[in-house]
Amino acid sequence: MKFSLSWLKDHLETTASVEEMSAKLNAVGLEVEGVEDPAAKLVGFKVAKVLTAERHPNADKLQVLTVDTGDGQPLQVVCGAPNARAGLVGVLGLPGAVVPAGGFELKKSAIRGVESNGMMCSTRELELGDDHDGIIELPADAPVGTAFADYHGTDPVFDVAITPNRPDCMGVYGIARDLAAAGLGTLKPIAVQAVPGSFPCPLPIRTDDPDGCPAFFGRAIRGVKNGASPQWLQDRLLSAGQRPISALVDITNYVMLAYGRPAHAYDLAKLSGAIFARRAVDGESCLALNGKEYTLTSAMTVIADDQGVHDIAGIMGGEHSGCSETTTDVLLEVAYFDPVRIGETGRALNLTSDARARFERGVDPAFLNAGLAILTELIVEICGGEPSEVIQAGAPPAGTKVVAYDPVLSEGLGGVAIPAERQHEILASLGFAADENWNVAVPSWRPDVDGAADLVEEVVRIHGLDNVASVALPRVDGVARPTATPVQKLERKLRRAAAGRGLNEAVTWSFLPEDEAAAFADGNGGLWTLANPISEDLKVMRPSLLPGLLSAARRNLDRGATSLRLFELGRRYLRGEGGHSDERLTLGVVLAGEKTARGWATGKAASFDAFDAKAEALALLAEAGAPVDNLQVMGEAGAQFHPGQSATLRLGPKTVLARFGMLHPALLRQFDVDGPVAAVELFLDAIPGKRGAATFARPAYAPPALQSVTRDFAFLVDAKLPAGDLVRAVKGADKANIVAVRLFDDFRGQGVPEGQKSLAVEVTLQPAEKSYTEAELKGIAEAVTAAAGKLGAVLRG
């Protein structure tokens, strides 16, 4: 909401400075987004008098002027304005000045071969109005040589953000009321002169939709002359950032901006029969003032005559029946529309307007007659004409609310004690009336107030939030208690563990392009797809953390990165029960490019492989407290992975804690990544929690009295046998004595039959009470050989 200082002073008697006003506006909750002084844009423009005007030797439409700027040294200026003539006093922009409209800097130049030392300006060029038919003509006695900004006068413009609960402050008068209540001056009462009608309104006015339009007040004014509005009115509208159009339109806009009261003026000649509010018929359309055709539904209220729709009620007038320069008779509409209906209609049509903003927040239902009177008075004053009698169709809602209040609440809720009398005074200054029992009548222009807390806000904001003292929250005795949940602790630990392993944490979008999400969909009830995405790239909620990381990897590689270790800890979005989401904590890792760069000691650069992914998966699962020693490496990492170089880590056959491996080359092609890329995804929600209450003491520990011994075994096995199976079999051969089995060799080739491989394991044995005898060792070895034998393994000689 923008308005000039002089406009504010129409309604507020005050001596306060602009700074004081800004501070107070902020303090009462009308946030000042800026204060602009239009005069600041007029630096370098002077009042100047044209001494002579001659035809330009090389151009028919140009003249060569000599212009007096007050220093006795007339300047030569080339000018194309038809009204430029000797004796005219106007505004000259000197070289170096920046023209407000267009923002270009004036320079000394030659125009068609004639030197020009500046520019005589039009109203539009200085953004002081819309006139561009000629240059500004000032009164003949305007002081030549003065800075035009000084001559024009300074009138700062406030730009104030109005919160949606304050429709009353969507008019300058309401802002003045708040400032007066806050002690910054005196509110001038609205001078409403009821203008009596001299003839019956020529058209019947009625409302056929009392829900959408409870009240439709109107009257005609005949014999008006619709030209440009007077300068004071144009200045007001310009300060509000509105373009003056014609007197009739400007006056309705002015009343809206000054009093928050939207209205509409129809060209009476274009209406036929009656004018009335009704529901639109489905499919009916209206060409609005913005030049766009809107198709309406029966849920929308319109203003129509016997011929058709003329106005999308409370939102925007129609192109056909608006006022033009030829209008001589007008019909004024001052109505009350249901705020909910207006909001729904506006959203459905995706149509915003100043009128909608006010109606949808709730205009003052008690201001219809006053609004109509003010409009009439201004039109008659500016455009002449003769008003008809007023027709009042329907009645606006009563708008009378009474709120039970207790002045102790200012302290109990607002945190600041304010004497009851002072609270009474503040409320009164805002238009509230409190009786002796503190039943407070709410003014009709405050639809937002409906409870005691609202009154606390009124009292405290006018009293000043600065006066609220800080009060410490009560604190429990002693040191603060821990608050993190097990999942939060897991998340924190895992994040730092991953970073500690050399991975960089990324935060990528929760939403993906459809095809990328589809590539990772696991068929679990389908993807979450936005109905109104901001772009096709941010459309579907991620079912996995890998696609986002993979795209991040591509961006990095495209920027020349050679080695990437990225991880993200976040949610993947699946379908849950009851139509809700199932958001699961997940950790994704992507390893792309070089694992090690070429080096003097290591030779060629090495790429990441599936075992790098496995190492990350196991290390991070261990950090997460998963029982990594009991995990099984099984297949089926998913179609996104290389079928021969990927696997899952499972606890039992069903619970998948992680998947890892090399990504599928086809997927990398889809993501436009030059492979190979290793990836890990940890499903943290699948990790079983610790059972029972946490204890700090570890189980008792005594180091074994005897040293462990190791024995190596080499087996010939089928080349397809997973090494893990052999290790597990060996481990299980003698659980009492075998404490560890480490596979250290996988050999194929010379000495190993075709279709077989040689696997060698180092078995660690831990004696208990006494050292092993040869016989015992032999027994264990036999058990190991037998267990391996069940897998077809043959001990190598």
Next chain:
Amino acid sequence: MDYASTREEALARIAAAQDLDALEALRIEFLGKQGSISGLLKTLGAMSPEDRQTVGPQIHALREGVTEAMASRKAGLEAQVLEARLANETVDLTLPAPEAPRGSVHPVSQVMDELAEIFADLGFAVATGPEIEDDWHNFTALNIPESHPARAMHDTFYFPDKDAEGRAMLLRTHTSPVQIRAMIEQGAPIRIIAPGRVYRSDSDATHTPMFHQVEGMVIDRGIHLGHLKWTLETFLKAFFERDDIVLRLRPSYFPFTEPSVEVDVGFALVNGKRVLGGSGDAPGHGWMELLGSGMMNRKVIAAGGLDPDEWQGFAFGVGVDRLAMLKYGMDDLRAFFDGDARWAAHYGFNPNDVPTLSGGVGTAA
């Protein structure tokens, strides 16, 4: 026999031995089974006890002297050999050592940990809720009915789906629905913060369609605006580790709070960057909008299943990315979500910099 000259000669030859092989040859010559000194020892057996008394010690002394000289010469030669070997093992230590990759923690995560640490001290636990929300939790329960203009102002992302109760599914536009969930799940009194991702259909230089917010909520008996002010002051002073943080409270409007308060914080312009601290009204200073907050609306407390005549509370919300930018100097929000490893190396945090109250939650540059 002249044992002394035998000894002299043996010692001289040992001293002259040039390498371990020569020394070994001498050991065999003197002390081996057939060695000359070993031979002398053997003669003792054939001597008379008297002779043995006099000659025995001399022979033994000779043997010990030679043995000792032999050992000492051996140690010397071995040291020479080792030195010569080490001289050949010199490496160029200006060559680079094997590189270890360095990982990092994202600033948003770091700041969330900082917030958790600070608020834990004030008795706040961390609560969470779904990001794919229903419109009851995101709007209706927060006193934003369907027709409310504020609903449109939220630039909401919707899904075409409805939940089993017919509620429209959407991406939460703020962390405030966690207020409702926490009240329903935990009751009162309660103190929580709820950090997390939120979404608005908005994208320009300073807005991204996804960003992070942290919600704070306190419900208890007799909680008022003064408690809110103290909590925000205390939190911001702890977070920015500055005692000169000055807040300016402005009345504002949020459907879920009444009274509603927008909170500005004073800053100074230092080399073109905003540095928080001092009053915004001081010379060279300004105010910047940082937080939205207020006393919880009675309707919201009731929607959370609590009696608004018994319980009062406050709530606030602030952008986590914004806090991170203000504290650590990033100036481009979009870079937060790009995954650029160079950015991570520059702005990311060493994983060992775990925020603690005793160390100050922040990590110095």
